[in-house]
Amino acid sequence: GDVTISAVYKPSFELAGDLYAWYQISPGRYGVILLDMMGHGISSSLVCMYIYSTLKDAITGLGDPEAVMKELNRRMNQLHMPDRLENYYFTAIYFVLDTAEQTIEYVNAGHPAGIAIVDDEVKLMTKGCCPLGFFEDIDVTKGVIPFKKGARILLFTDGLSEGLEEEYEDAISKLVSSLQEQGMDDPKELFERLQLSSEMLQDAKDDMCLVMVSTNGGA
Numbered sequence: 001g002d003v004t005i006s007a008v009y010k011p012s013f014e015l016a017g018d019l020y021a022w023y024q025i026s027p028g029r030y031g032v033i034l035l036d037m038m039g040h041g042i043s044s045s046l047v048c049m050y051i052y053s054t055l056k057d058a059i060t061g062l063g064d065p066e067a068v069m070k071e072l073n074r075r076m077n078q079l080h081m082p083d084r085l086e087n088y089y090f091t092a093i094y095f096v097l098d099t100a101e102q103t104i105e106y107v108n109a110g111h112p113a114g115i116a117i118v119d120d121e122v123k124l125m126t127k128g129c130c131p132l133g134f135f136e137d138i139d140v141t142k143g144v145i146p147f148k149k150g151a152r153i154l155l156f157t158d159g160l161s162e163g164l165e166e167e168y169e170d171a172i173s174k175l176v177s178s179l180q181e182q183g184m185d186d187p188k189e190l191f192e193r194l195q196l197s198s199e200m201l202q203d204a205k206d207d208m209c210l211v212m213v214s215t216n217g218g219a
Helices: 042-061 065-078 158-164 168-179 187-193 198-203
Strands: 003-010 018-026 029-038 089-098 103-109 114-118 121-125 143-146 151-156 208-215
Touching: 003 018, 003 029, 018 042, 018 208, 029 042, 029 151, 029 208, 042 065, 065 089, 065 103, 089 151, 103 114, 103 121, 114 143, 114 168, 121 143, 151 168
Parallel strands: none
Antiparallel strands: 003 208, 018 029, 029 089, 089 103, 103 143, 114 121, 114 151, 151 208
């Protein structure tokens, strides 16, 4: 099946702390990640760059969500200098979309739940582990979502849900109802649909990022 991957990113006035990437792992298999670096200031951006430099090898080399998250956690732990004042860690959601097997395998590391709409059903992507960079060893639980007809997946960072609504549940239901509309595969349109007021975007302390992936099922 065809796979469409697109993103919209609105950085805050501070340095960027959100990062997304996707790579084709093999024919029909795509790895997609969105992460949100915690800890602010210049070193946060450097940590982002360091992690970004490791993503391609981790995703194309390991692929599997459990293995990738463990590798990224290991990389973050390598950064722990004993005299470091600030502790950097990140939340992330990473999934592998397999169009041949028709599965979405994912791990959520302390991140807002991704939303998957598969065969007209809504699934929240909540399974996983703690944020990465806290502990040497982490237990990781992989979630698996099968689909038959097609899948549409939305990942977002919490700048978005905070901006949308004080009520997180409201934010999720707004996102879900917009996502369920026929032909909704442009995150920019989704972003505008959420009617974020310009003042709110100016006040946003946090970056906002939406990553949307859709596949139409049948190979």
